[in-house]
Amino acid sequence: MRNITKWYTFLLMIMVVALILGGCSSSNDSSNSDSATSSSNGAAAAADSFENQSVATENSASSSSAEAPTAVAGEAGSGSIGEIAAEGTGTAMNQKLIYKANLTIEAVDYDKAATALRNAIHQSEGYILQFQDGQYNGEKSSTYTIKVPAAGFMAFIDRLDGIEHKKFERQISGTDVTEEYVDLQSRLTAQQVVEERLLAFMDKATKADDLVKFSEQLSTVQENIERLKGRIRYLDNNVSYSTIELRLYQPDAKAETKDKEDGIGDKMSEAINDSVDAMISVLQGLLVFIAGALPILLLLFIIGVPVYWLRGRSRARNKSMPSIPPQTPVTPSVKEETEEDDPNHPNG
Known part of the structure; x- marks a missing residue:
């Protein structure tokens, strides 16, 4: 009897274990089917809400860079920031500094100073970006x-x-552009992450509308990446190479020597030169006046010569004609009148 009970108990335990194993396998199958369905639905949802994800990724990267700028700078620019800082600025904590200088040099000898300047540029391994020269007065x-x-x-x-x-x-x-440089690096990293996600979505997309949407977003992201890289290159160049604005000049040597001259001989010579210059200026002004009035004088000559000739001819004609004296009435004199009126006159 005891043996039968043992065998019955053993068979019961085997059945319980079999039931437990069967329930576990069915639960695993249902969970696998559910996970497959949820993954397909998640891919569709990711395609619809990609723009929100990309914006969130960029904002999170920017906030992380603002909280820990030193760590982001060391991570994103390992091999670039440290090298440029050690090469260009010579400051601690990988600072990005842009140096500028404005110089003015009044040289004793202009030609020698220009030669020395070119030698200094060559020795410093620099180069001339712009150049302009001239001579005035x-x-x-x-x-x-x-x-x-x-x-x-x-x-x-x-x-x-x-x-x-x-x-x-x-x-x-000097201008410190460290903050701007770190911000550019973090934004570049965020845009590159977005670019990778877009490329992955384009590989998995099967609809033409999704491909068009992803390609448009990818074009915008790549344009932002190129803009950020260009600004970073500009900062790198200005950090590694400083800018110097230089003006080199030499005043008029004759004016300086003229101020140093003194003595009666120099003053007499200067007075004679001034007089000659004044006479030359007067003659030049007279010649200019004559040249300006020449057309008017020529016109007056053309008109005046015929008029003068006609007037002279009329005067000559008047002189050649005989002059007739005017006839004046004869009035008796007072004596004659008295003789005629006197009755005692023999003629009366």
Whole structure:
């Protein structure tokens, strides 16, 4: 009896275990089917709400960069930020500084100073970005826009101070663009993440409408990426190479020597030169007046000569004609009148 009970209990346990295993397998099958359905629905939902996801990704990346700028800078720019900082700025914490300088040099000898300036640019491994020269009223001058490596910025300015000069003016300024640079790097990283997601969605898309939508969004994202890269390259160039605006000039040497001249001989010579210059100016003014009045004088000559000739001819004609004296009435004199009236006169 005891043996029968044992075998009955053993069979009952086997049946319970079989039922448990069957329930587990059915639950696994249903969960797998449910997960497949949910994944397909999730892909469709991702295609519809991609714009919101991309905006959220970019905003989250920007906020993380604002909270921890040093960590983002080290991660995104490993190999670029550190190298440029060590190469150009020489400051701690990977700061991005742009140096500019405005210099004015009054040279003793313009040609020698220009040669020394070109040598200094060559020694500093810089280059001339813009150049303009000229000579006005005896003064020689030229303006330069020079780019030199930031690591040798102050050394280049000290080298220019060695040029023989009468006056050396300089103004140096720096701009910290570290915050802007870190922000650009974080925005670039966010846009690149969006680009990767768009490419993945385009690979999985089967409808033409979805492909068109993804391609338009991808074009906008890639345009933003190129714009960000261009700004980063601009900052890198200006950080690694400092800008120097330089004006080199030499005043008129004759004007300087004229101020130093003195003595009676120099004053007499100057007075004679001034008189000659005044006479030349008067003659020049007279010639200019005659040249301006020449057409009018010629017109008067053409009109006046015939008139004068006609008047002379009429005068000559009047002189050749005989003159007839005017007839005057004869009036008796007083004596004759008294003789005629006197009765005692023998003729009366």
